[in-house]
Amino acid sequence: MELIRPPxxxxxxxxxxxxxxARKADVVSELGVYGVMLFSENGKAGAAQxxxxxxxxxxxxxxxxxxSDEGGVAIGISSIDSPLLV
Known part of the structure; x- marks a missing residue:
């Protein structure tokens, strides 16, 4: 893996x-996208799909x-944020 350098x-x-x-500092934001996947394996003939x-x-x-090399919200290194789309 190669280190990603933020701007x-x-x-x-x-x-x-x-x-x-408060103090002014250079920051980097990380966006996590979560998903859900549910599926069923019906191997029986005539089973409902x-x-x-x-x-x-x-x-x-x-x-x-x-x-910061760490990213933990729980340990106080980062904070929850809200994106501003422009």
């Missing part, structure tokens, strides 16, 4: 746990400082 100069205001003020389900079920956008 430089993309910044936002971050507030870390335990700090009482079921319609498979394969669809998008949601998204999660997390943003973290560019210098």
């Amino acid at each position: 430089e100069g993309v910044s936002n205001w971050l507030v870390r746990g335990g700090e009482n003020k 079921t319609r498979p389900v394969n669809r998008e079920a949601g998204t999660l956008l997390r943003t973290k400082g560019r210098e």
